[in-house]
Each structure stands twice: as C-alpha cells, then as structure tokens.
Amino acid sequence: MSGKIDGVLLNCPIASAQTYNLGANTTLQIIGNKGQSGFSLVINDFKGVGTYKIADGNAAVYLLAGLPQTDSYMATTIGTITITSYAEQKMITGTFEFKGQNLAGTETKTITEGQFKISLVPVKLPETNSSTNNLNVKVDGVAIGFTGEAISVNVPIIGNSLSILAVNGEKRIVLGILGYKGVGTYVLPVDGIGAYMKDQTPSGSFSSENGTVKITSETNGRLKGTFEFKAPNEDSTIKTAVTVTEGTFDLPLRKG
Structure with a gap:
C-alpha cells in the first residue's frame, strides 16, 4: 500500500483489509503502516468493485506519527476510494x-496516487507466553x-x-479512556472503551457493553491498574460475547 502526502511518497510494507457485517451493511476497512505512519480507509456500505466517495459517509485517514489525536489527518468530504478488483478471501x-x-x-494534507494490493488470505501469527508479558487477563476463564504499552495525550478541546x-x-486487548484524570475508576462504555480481538477475522472482534478500568498507579513512566468487561461480538449478526475478568497491567507509559 502506498500514497503521496503533499507529493512525498509513503510506502507501507504492512497492509491488511477486513470486512465486517454491521446490521444490513458490510463495512470494509483497509489499513497500511510503515512504522507509526500510515493510511486507514473505511467504506461503510461496501458492495465490491466501484468508486466510493468520502462525502457519502466513508472515511480516510493519514496518520503522520503514533498519536492518533494529534497526528491524524481525516477526510470528511473531499476524496474517493476505488476498488478495482475484489475476490473474497x-x-x-x-x-x-x-x-x-x-x-x-x-x-491539511493532500493524499494522491494512493494504491493497494492486499491478500485476503488469513495469516496465522504465533502466540507468545514470554517474560515480556505486562498485561494479563482471563477471557471466558x-x-x-x-505485551503492550500505554499512551497518554492532551488534545485541545x-x-x-x-x-x-x-x-x-x-489476539489484542485495547482499552481507551477519554477525559483521563489519572488514578481512579473509569466506567465502560461511559468513560471509554474496552475491546478484545481473538483473531484478525471479521467475526473475531468484541467491544465492551459494560465494565471498568481502574488505574491504581501512574509513577516513574509506568501505569498500573486492573480491568474487566463483558463484550458482545462487533458483528451484530453473531450472537456471541466474551467475558474479560481479572485483568491486570503494569505498562510503560508514554506521554504525548
């Protein structure tokens, strides 16, 4: 996946594409990365080959660096995503x-000459149980x-x-808190989100419908806490859910 940002080429060696069933519609998400930079494209009513306008409720983002709140450039009206060929899986x-x-x-930044060619064949990644683990949890027992990290940023407004x-x-665990104030208890989904991804397939993601994240310590560049939540499948046609319990973390904390 590649594209030019104000005329400067960015080639993303890592790229993926996934479809999700959300109600009666199919959503397509395409992501490409080079380090902390990259592109994210979303088509909210994907119907295969064709041209989709950003102004029709779709989305395109260029991420300059690793802080989504300050380094993201999002298109809301100007732009197109064209699917030239599509063979499922x-x-x-x-x-x-x-x-x-x-x-x-x-x-603003202008993205031109964007292109992608992405395999949809799932690639299995090895699981780890190493000494680098700094977040532990039980999923359905x-x-x-x-292994992960925490990032705290202050954004105007x-x-x-x-x-x-x-x-x-x-597998992935994602926790996000808006209006973060340090040590304390945050209620999901009122104060933020919790998500668990069991794999990278369209039906493998679960988002919290209730739960808590408790920050117990933020000192010396480390963040400690606990969490738990219950999360139904993000594909609303699949009536499954996971229960995430006994979550603990002791993570490096990076501030932007």
Missing part, C-alpha cells in the same frame, strides 16, 4: 485520494498474557485521553 486492489484535516487543528494496546499473536 483472496485479493483486493484499488486506489485512493483525499484531502485530510488535522484532528487537533486546521492544517482462560488466562492469556499480552478533547482534553486528556489514555490508550492501551497489548498484543499476543493475533
């Missing part, structure tokens, strides 16, 4: 262009260890936010 190709505005200001991402093979 095999391959998707296409092009894109858009004009994105910084989420924390008025600066099964203990799993993850939005205020403080906290993001936690932890990984084990294809």
Whole structure:
C-alpha cells in the first residue's frame, strides 16, 4: 500500500483489509503502516468493485506519527476510494485520494496516487507466553498474557485521553479512556472503551457493553491498574460475547 502526502511518497510494507457485517451493511476497512505512519480507509456500505466517495459517509485517514489525536489527518468530504478488483478471501486492489484535516487543528494534507494490493488470505501469527508479558487477563476463564504499552495525550478541546494496546499473536486487548484524570475508576462504555480481538477475522472482534478500568498507579513512566468487561461480538449478526475478568497491567507509559 502506498500514497503521496503533499507529493512525498509513503510506502507501507504492512497492509491488511477486513470486512465486517454491521446490521444490513458490510463495512470494509483497509489499513497500511510503515512504522507509526500510515493510511486507514473505511467504506461503510461496501458492495465490491466501484468508486466510493468520502462525502457519502466513508472515511480516510493519514496518520503522520503514533498519536492518533494529534497526528491524524481525516477526510470528511473531499476524496474517493476505488476498488478495482475484489475476490473474497483472496485479493483486493484499488486506489485512493483525499484531502485530510488535522484532528487537533486546521492544517491539511493532500493524499494522491494512493494504491493497494492486499491478500485476503488469513495469516496465522504465533502466540507468545514470554517474560515480556505486562498485561494479563482471563477471557471466558482462560488466562492469556499480552505485551503492550500505554499512551497518554492532551488534545485541545478533547482534553486528556489514555490508550492501551497489548498484543499476543493475533489476539489484542485495547482499552481507551477519554477525559483521563489519572488514578481512579473509569466506567465502560461511559468513560471509554474496552475491546478484545481473538483473531484478525471479521467475526473475531468484541467491544465492551459494560465494565471498568481502574488505574491504581501512574509513577516513574509506568501505569498500573486492573480491568474487566463483558463484550458482545462487533458483528451484530453473531450472537456471541466474551467475558474479560481479572485483568491486570503494569505498562510503560508514554506521554504525548
């Protein structure tokens, strides 16, 4: 996946595409990364080959660096995503262009000559149970260890936010808190979100409908706490859910 940002080429060696069934519609998400930079494209009523306008409720984002709240340039009206070929569970190709505005200001960037060719064949990633695990949890009673980090940023108007991402093979734990104020208890989904991804398939993601995140310590560049939540499948046609309990973390904390 690649594209030019104000004429400067960004080639993303890591790219993925997934479809999700949300009600009667199919949503397509395409992500490409090079380090902390990359592109994210979303088509909210995906019907295969064709051209989709950003102005029709779709989305395109260019991420300059690793802080989504300050380094993101999102298109809301100007741009298109074109799917030139699509073979389910095999391959998707296409092009894109858009004009994105910084989420924390008025600066804009123009994305041109965007293109992608992405395999849709699932790739299995190895699971780990190593000494690097710094987030531990039980999912439906099964203990799993993850390795991750926490990022806290202050954004004008939005205020403080906290993001936690932890990984084990294809599995992910994501916690996010808006209006973050340090040590304390935050209620999901009122104060933020919790998510568990058992794999990278369209039906493998679960988002919290209730739960809590408790921050017990924020000192010396470390963040400690506990969490729990119940999460139904993000695919509303699948009536499954997971229960996440006994979550604990002791993570490096990066402030932006």
